[in-house]
Amino acid sequence: MKKIKCALIGSGNIGTDLIYKIQRSPVLEPVWMVGIDPQSEGLQRARDMGLKTTADGVDGLLPHVKADGIQIAFDATSAYVHAENSRKLNKLGVLMIDLTPAAIGPLCVPPVNLKEHADKQEMNVNMISCAGQATIPIVNAVSRIQGVGYAEIVASLASKSIGPGTRANLDEFTYTTSNAIEKVGGARKGKALAIINPAEPPMMMRNTIQCLCDDEPDQARITESILAMIAEVQKYVPGYKLVNGPLFDGKRVAVFMQVAGLGDYLPTYAGNLDIMTAAACRTAEMFAQEILAGTITLKPTLNTTAADAA
């Protein structure tokens, strides 16, 4: 079966884990890995796994996009360089899956709104954050039943799974995730908290989701909705597991989740890495299936893109 060729930008934890996920995909094929340091371990590993590499940033990839038939790119660099990467690749008709907190394009949580973005043929979709992917489905599962005035999530992450980029930019993580809890989760106000725990052996990623409903929660319907949503996420993150709850306490609904990863690049405790890369991969697959079926065609964007305007 024909596969859609992909480029990975950023050779850190996320980019490397993505190689494993994309290699397993029936519709995606990883072809290029883009870095900025020729000595980086990530680029070496990508070469060992059969990818072409460049250490010249996205400009090193551009001359090869056409010849190698690259149609989808994953950006796992930083919010600061994403806009420029996206503009250059969109211009060549490459769809951009954004794993940085830049969020130029619409925010995507696959079981909540992926279909909508594919139908609109968006050329840049943003994956929010690991905590966003792990918690927003649950917020949405409550808000689709009844009004949620406030939703708050706490993501506890193993210290070993958090790279230098996230550490140095915790505020961006907070802003992007809080915003997405509202925009995609459907809560009128959202708040995101992150905890980095250094325990040895490393703790599994844990997420607590709490919603304050406008009225007394309909326990049966909310429970059913949450369980259905968990099953949807499990289709692409098998280690997404309900530990406790839903707990009902007045208007509060609390859900306690654990995310075990597949152990591709980092060990299974780094569920945060997996849920991000798996969601990005799932998103790319949905677009790829549409491209292969001929229902959508990626078109080069004009010079003046949303990125330019931003």
Next chain:
Amino acid sequence: MTTHLKGRKVLLHDMCLRDGMHAKREQISVAQMVKVATALDDAGVPLIQVTHGAGMGGNSLQHGFALASNEEYLRAVCPKMKQAKVSVLLIPGLGTMRELQSAYDCGARSVHVATHCTEADTSPQHIAFARKLGMDTTGFLMMAHLNDPDGLARQGKLMESYGAQTVYITDSAGYMLPDDVKARVSALRAVLKPETEIGFHGHHNLGLSVWNSIAAIEAGASRIDGSVAGLGAGAGNTPLEAFLAVCDRMGIETGVDLFKLMDVAEDVIVPMMDHVVRVDRDSLTLGFAGVYSTFLLHAKRAAARFGVSARDILVELGRKKMIGGQEDMIEDTAMTMAKERGLRENAA
């Protein structure tokens, strides 16, 4: 009486309007804040921390909702201060630079930028930003018993490199013994620049906070956090009036009036308390098991609902190495323990 510390100058930093918020379930009113801060200012306390117990951004289901916003508290307190500087707490991952800017705009001029004792590298943006604002900037290494002296020295050095003017050893669990404190402060003193100050923030869970604070001074600390009447999480912070009496006896210079501080404790703080903040079965468990002091009241609430004792919950949280900010794991742990024991939940 030993007088080897005679003439040492130490800056006292009161925590009852921040750490004390934990002991009051965040229910201190704006009027009470003003009353307490004014009295502390009058007694000569040079630094007074005023925020939600979890600091900027603290208002949440996770940490409780206070009676007023941090901005409302700061705007009421700051203009009333005659000599004291008002400080805030900021924990990256919870509070943000926008909130720090807002605290500054309301009159705060000092900040504890706090991280877990191994995660200093989550604070560079916030420390640099505080310095840019011109704030008296402290790097605050929490749960410091969970890192060894050399590790803490490396973390403190990082914070200094980001711009921190003071680095704190923070005994959030009230677990350390005086020798633990000395070893950690000495390790910091050995690597930090001479002009970088060292501070110690204690909790009284083992009844050692006054002695630990003196040990810190002996090893080179020049700032001590405490709380009038000990109003703080767990068995409270270092009781500031008791510590001050010891300082006076030892000739340590603080510039604070002991009798005035005793009066604030007795006449203002003690009548405000919802429960007597002291070493009891549960707060002692915190100090014994090395658990974050703020977990105390959360564990008692979960115990009432799920029928597992607070002590059992706290010991389990210590075993699972839960750290500050993981209050959600208290309810989760209690639910899991109740399930394992076949208990049924009490109606909320």
